[in-house]
Amino acid sequence: MKAVQLTGYGTADVLRINDVDRPAPGAGEVLVSVEATSVNGHDVRVRAGELKLVSGRRFPIGAGLDFAGVVAATGTGVDAYRTGDRVWGMVHPRQRHSVAGAAEYVVVPAERLSHAPAELSSGEAASLVVAGSTALIALRDSVRLAPGERVLVRGAAGGVGTAAVQLAHAMGGRVTALARDRHAEVLTGLGADEVLDYGSTTSDRIGPFDVIVDTVGTQLPSYRARLAKGGRMVTVGLSPSALAVIAASSVHGSRRVRTFSANPGTPVLRDVADRVASGALRPVIDGVYPLADIAAAHRAFERGGVVGKHVVTVPRGSL
Structure with missing residues (x-):
């Protein structure tokens, strides 16, 4: 089978489509025939070598965090899925993988899967695995958004941002989106009550x-x-400076900055699927690339300035 792997750390040029043995599922595992994946910040950081403590220095390293596709086989002890079921999920972000989501097939533990939303194509589903899960955990579990609260989504045009705008609106929040002015119409359509241009809006002139x-x-x-009194802030854009602020906020003052590493299992993926079924969440896709052009998808992600996700489809027999 074909799989995208890193031959070293660096620019998108290190991505290679290699011939590898098709894996077989062990006990409690599922073999998925992948139809689509997407580009996430985690994927780019692994490729650039920023997460070497996780990915290590042994190559090749598999690319692609999330995936959507069809069950090809199951290992012993797996009762929740049958061959032919449409599923979505992600590999473990804190483990090294020689084959990951950007491949024709991937093996994952059954608890890292859920049935994909029937309303979505595999490409649409792949765009929401990480984005939808991250936004849901942030709003529901981390800051516990209540109806009527004033919400600022910073970086609202990205994958997580577009999902957060939709979910915050569906949860009854009064949503302000901070993004490029040219994305205002799209973000308003997703549920933002107000869209502010980040290029001309300074933090001291907005809120609380x-x-x-x-x-x-x-x-x-x-x-x-x-933040207003009793306000809560969560960041999913981690950097060394961000970690320092998070640590300091837990000691000084009541306005704590929270963070987490999105690592959704079956329950969260089911919850995201429910939000799709209810109409509270829909995919926002900026571009679609075949697996052969995954390096172009990475470059587009790094250029920024888009709305939503970059999706990579996995056609059979055309590579």
Whole structure:
């Protein structure tokens, strides 16, 4: 089978489509015939060598965090899935994989899967695995958004941002989206009550907010200062400076900055699928690339300035 692997750390040029043995599922595992994956910040950070403590220095390393496709086989002890079931899921982000989501087949433990939303194509589903799960955990579990609260989504045009705008709106929040001005129409259509141009809007001129969802990871003290009394802030854009602010906020003051590493299992994936079925969440896709052009998808992600996700499809027999 074909699988995208890293031959070293660096730019998108290190991505290679290699011939590898098709894996077989062990006990409690599922073999998925992958139809689509997407590009996430985690994928780019692994490729650039920023997560060497996890991915290590032995090559090749598999690329692709999430996937959507069809069950090809199951190992012993797996009762929840049958061959032919449409599923979505992700490999473990804190483990090294020689074959990951950007491949024709991938093996994962059954608890890292859920049945994919029937309303979505595999490409649409892949775009929401990480984005939808991250936004849901941030709003529901980390900051516990309540109806009527004022919400700022910073980096609202990205994958997690577009999902957070939709979910915050569906949960009854009054949503302000901070993004490029040219994305205002799309974000309003997703549920934003107000869209502010990040290029001309300084943090000291907005707010206060009850909840801030940050997907950027910079200038956290400035935005933390825009929290109302009892306000909560969560960031998923981690950097060394962001980690320092998070640590300091847990000691000083009541306006704590939270973070987490999205690592959804079956229950969270089911919850995201329910939000899709209810109409509260829909995919937002900026571009679709065949697996052979995954390096172009990585480059587009790094250029930024888009709305939603970059999806990579996995056609059979055309590579």
